[in-house]
Amino acid sequence: MSTLLAASSEGEGFVSPGPKDFDLPPFFDSVAWFTKPVLIVMLATLLVAAFYYFSARRASVVPSRLQFAGESLYGFIRNDVAIDAIGHEGLRFAPYLATLFSFIAVNNIAGIVPILQFPSTSHIAFPLVLAVFSWLIFLYLGIKRAGFFRYFKDMMFPPGIPIPVYFLLAPIELFSTVIVRPVTLMLRLTFNMFAGHLVLLLFVLGGEYLLKEYGGFVGIAAGSVSILGSIVLTFFEGFVQLLQAYVFTLLTALYIGGALADEH
Amino acid sequence: MEGNLNMVGYGLAAIGPGVGIGLIFAAYISGVARQPESRGMLQSIAILGFALAEALAIIGIGLAFAL
Numbered sequence: 207m208s209t210l211l212a213a214s215s216e217g218e219g220f221v222s223p224g225p226k227d228f229d230l231p232p233f234f235d236s237v238a239w240f241t242k243p244v245l246i247v248m249l250a251t252l253l254v255a256a257f258y259y260f261s262a263r264r265a266s267v268v269p270s271r272l273q274f275a276g277e278s279l280y281g282f283i284r285n286d287v288a289i290d291a292i293g294h295e296g297l298r299f300a301p302y303l304a305t306l307f308s309f310i311a312v313n314n315i316a317g318i319v320p321i322l323q324f325p326s327t328s329h330i331a332f333p334l335v336l337a338v339f340s341w342l343i344f345l346y347l348g349i350k351r352a353g354f355f356r357y358f359k360d361m362m363f364p365p366g367i368p369i370p371v372y373f374l375l376a377p378i379e380l381f382s383t384v385i386v387r388p389v390t391l392m393l394r395l396t397f398n399m400f401a402g403h404l405v406l407l408l409f410v411l412g413g414e415y416l417l418k419e420y421g422g423f424v425g426i427a428a429g430s431v432s433i434l435g436s437i438v439l440t441f442f443e444g445f446v447q448l449l450q451a452y453v454f455t456l457l458t459a460l461y462i463g464g465a466l467a468d469e470h
Numbered sequence: 471m472e473g474n475l476n477m478v479g480y481g482l483a484a485i486g487p488g489v490g491i492g493l494i495f496a497a498y499i500s501g502v503a504r505q506p507e508s509r510g511m512l513q514s515i516a517i518l519g520f521a522l523a524e525a526l527a528i529i530g531i532g533l534a535f536a537l
Contacts, residue, residue, distance in 0.1 A: 225535055290514060390525040397528045453521045456514060 220415045223407035228328060228400065243326035250312040250326070254305065280304050283455065291459035295466055299459065302343075306336065307455040310395065314447035317403055318440050325447065328399035330392065333454075337392035340458040345384075348465035391457060398450045402443045409436035480534035487527035494519040 230242045261276025269277060283304040288296035310327060317325030327333055348357045361383055362376040409432050416429030498516035502509050 286510075286514075290510075390529070393532055394521065394525055394528050397531050398524075401531055449517075453517060456517060457521060460518065 220412065220419075223404055223411055227407060228403075230324070242322075242324050243329045243332070246316045246322055246324060246326040247313060247332060249322075250309060250316065253312055254308045257308070258305075279308065283307055287452075287455055287459050291456060292463040292466065296459065296463070299462055303455050303459055306458065307451050310336065310454055311448055311451035314399060314451055315444065317399060317406075317447060318444050325399040325403055327395055328403055330396045333392045333395040336395075336454070337388045340391060340461060341388040343458075344387075344461040344465040347462060351466060387461060391454065395450055395454055398446060402446055406436060406439055406443060409433070409439055474534075476534040476537060480530050483530040483534075484527050487523050487530075490523035490526075491520055494523060 232238050232241050233245070234240060258276060258280075261272045264270075265273055280300070284297070284300040287307075288300040288303050290296075292299060313327045313332065314325050316322045317328070348361075351357070352360060358380070362379050363372060364375075364379075367375065413429045413432030413436060416425045416432060419425075420429070494516055498512055501512050
């Protein structure tokens, strides 16, 4: 909220929102690390932990409403993501994947929750840590299954390809598995949230400027369209936020499945 | 007019992934229309393809702000 007001009240003419709007000041001057994204991540952690704790406490055969919600969410990740993408061994990873999905989803959804209105995952540090976790997990599982050298040999030199092609294929495979996978995992989530938040800011700030400063028939008409458009875009953003949480979880599951599969 | 030429470049760069994502979902829709029971299997494949094509657009917007 403060960023909305700060960006609209400075200078002459319309100042379009940019990366500077993501640089939020700390709540207290003495505690430099305590900014809005940090608060949102803390709230999200508490919310996810409390949700799963209370939905699983006092589990009964006839589920309560909360238990039903928790079980459907967990069941969706377990059946449609873990088991579909990894296979039968996916059961082991279902708790991690369900936590990952819920955590990312809650952090993303904070971008359209009134008062909070900032997707904390648009700061690259949070997706970075999650992507590093996924990266470590699938590398560890692959190396544990096949051994260090055989894992990289299987990855870089799949059988049944003419020898000259290996000169091209081996570096590309290594690069795409070890570097491109975690980097795209991180960038996809970050910049989806970043771009989505930027578009929302543009519509809301632009509409506000058109209605209040520009005025006249054109300003009122275009401003109304812009503000109404921002409402539609908010729902679209909500869809994208859930989809990105799902994509992150699905890709993590697919990477784990690839590391566990016997033949490459 | 003020602005950053990077954004024009990004707009042009986003054409490619846009076409790609369109093709992926077109194939998904016609696959489901032809064989509705394969929806569950096609869905995760479609979303995987969408995520891979979208990564290019996302790398583009990252570079547009970084460079």
